[in-house]
Amino acid sequence: MSISAEERYVVRSLRAEEWPAMRELRLAALRDPVARIAFLETYEEAVARPESFWRERAERAAQGQAGARQVVAEGPDGALVGTLTVLVEEPGTTDWAGFPVERRQGHVVGVYMRPELRGCGLTELLFDEALEWCWARGLERVRLIVHEENGRAQAFYRKLGFEASGLTVPLAGQPDACEREFVLERG
Numbered sequence: 400m401s402i403s404a405e406e407r408y409v410v411r412s413l414r415a416e417e418w419p420a421m422r423e424l425r426l427a428a429l430r431d432p433v434a435r436i437a438f439l440e441t442y443e444e445a446v447a448r449p450e451s452f453w454r455e456r457a458e459r460a461a462q463g464q465a466g467a468r469q470v471v472a473e474g475p476d477g478a479l480v481g482t483l484t485v486l487v488e489e490p491g492t493t494d495w496a497g498f499p500v501e502r503r504q505g506h507v508v509g510v511y512m513r514p515e516l517r518g519c520g521l522t523e524l525l526f527d528e529a530l531e532w533c534w535a536r537g538l539e540r541v542r543l544i545v546h547e548e549n550g551r552a553q554a555f556y557r558k559l560g561f562e563a564s565g566l567t568v569p570l571a572g573q574p575d576a577c578e579r580e581f582v583l584e585r586g
Contacts (some may be wrong), residue, residue, distance in 0.1 A: 408472055408473065408474060408480070408521060408524075410473075410524040410527075410528050412462035412469065412471070412532075413457060413460060413461050413462065413470070415454075415457050415461040418453045418457035420479045421453065421457050421469070421479065424481075425445060425509070425511075426445055427511075428482075428509070428511035429442035430442055437510075437511075437549060465536070467484060467485060467487060468484065468485050469483070469484040469509075470484070470532070472524065481512035481522060481525055482509060482510075483511070483525050483526070484507070485507055485508075485529050488500045488505070489503055490502055496544075496568045498568075502540060503537065503539050504539055505533040505538045505540075505542070507526075507529065507541060507543040510543070510552070522555070526559055530583070534585055540583060541582070541583045542580055543581050544568055544578045544580055544581075545578060545579055546576070546578050546579075547576065553581070556581045557581075560583050561582060561583045562582060563581055564581065566579070566580035568580065
């Protein structure tokens with residue numbers, strides 16, 4: 400499947416008031432068969448969160464915010480069909496895994512596209528929008544963390560120009576598993 404202009408998919412920033420649609424898309428992502436290696440959160444954890452959590456999450460990454468940006472793909476019917484979020488990481492801080500942040504960078508998290516739309520070009524458009532936002536803010540590089548068993552995601556990120564940095568992140572409670580950092584330097 401390829402995306403045609405007639406289908407009117409729109410890639411844009413999330414609006415804060417779209418938190419119910421963002422919640423529904425996140426819950427769909429967490430029900431995906433690869434969710435166990437793609438996300439650090441479970442469906443059960445997410446569905447139990449109160450409305451205030453979802454409102455705040457949407458507000459923190461919505462259009463107009465400086466520290467994060469959630470990019471969404473909207474289908475012809477207005478439904479959200481894909482998403483990713485970029486978190487800005489500042490030098491001198493530590494990241495979610497406890498590693499020091501040495502450069503001003505973006506950290507891509509929560510990448511998801513509904514299964515029926517995978518491979519049609521929409522995920523690339525999400526990344527185009529996110530990277531444009533990152534470079535416009537002067538970020539030096541963008542990174543993401545991928546489970547070592549998620550070969551499909553690794554291949555996709557390599558196709559976009561991301562390269563393995565050599566950094567591995569051990570997974571809590573899974574001594575034989577790790578995630579790998581992929582980076583894209585500002586060109």
